[in-house]
Amino acid sequence: MWTCLYLQVRGIHSSTRLLKKAPVRVKGKSGAEQRWITRQINDPFVKAAHLQHFRCRSAFKLLEIDDKYHLLKPGISVIDCGAAPGAWSQVAVQRVNSAGERPDSTRGHVFGVDLLHVVPLPGANFLSNRDITSPATHTELQKLLPEAYADVILSDMAPNATGHRELDHERLVYMCLSLLELAEKLLRPGGSLLCKYWDGALTHKLREGLSRAFQDVKTVKPNASRKESAEFYFLARTFRKTWI
Structure with missing residues (x-):
């Protein structure tokens, strides 16, 4: 079961290398906050946590x-x-x-x-x-x-x-x-x-x-x-x- 989870994470990670999103520009956010948001969007473990219904990537x-x-x-x-x-x-x-x-x-x-x-x-x-x-x-x-x-x-x-x-x-x-x-x-x-x-x-x-x-x-x-x-x-x- 968990082997499948890790394979999904790797698959998401591979796709994000190809489809990595540009830095986000959010009105009212500092540069550090914008970098954090961009990192979260591109993080394969964040994506996998969402798919597997975990409350966070940890x-x-x-x-x-x-x-x-x-x-x-x-x-x-x-x-x-x-x-x-x-x-x-x-x-x-x-x-x-x-x-x-x-x-x-x-x-x-x-x-x-x-x-x-x-x-x-x-x-x-x-x-x-x-x-x-x-x-x-x-x-x-x-x-x-x-x-x-x-x-x-x-x-x-x-x-x-x-x-x-x-x-x-x-x-x-x-x-x-x-x-x-x-x-x-x-x-x-x-x-x-x-x-x-x-x-x-x-x-x-x-x-x-x-x-x-x-x-x-x-x-x-x-x-x-x-x-x-x-x-x-x-x-x-x-x-x-x-x-x-």
């Missing part, structure tokens, strides 16, 4: 990572941090069978958390307008999770960009580090964490923190991450619950 990042590393399996419980608009939760719902669409597979659970409102999704339980770093949110999740533990924590969250690259990098690193407290409370021993970061001076600090808590930490950059972007992911596996 779904293909998780699909690619999961196809390679097999994080999401039927029957497991997943926490999606910074879930809005819900594309990663869509992938998780399909892969862990939380909507029960595959009666021959065990049914899993997906819980999404975001400061923003997230449009409901069958198979996902969204905690909208919640702070994933808040102890109150942790307690709420603990009550909802089967056996009070998750098997996988996903994080595609990011702070609102200030335009200062190193400041944005630093803020995201500390957001990722806060997930270690969440893991200590709610991640099952042996579980996994996947988190986005922007590369910079504190990348080593994040890797070191993850390496203390997890047996294996890998750097991942899926094809759906734009080549020019500083965006990467850390995939941390085999959680050691007594790491502190």
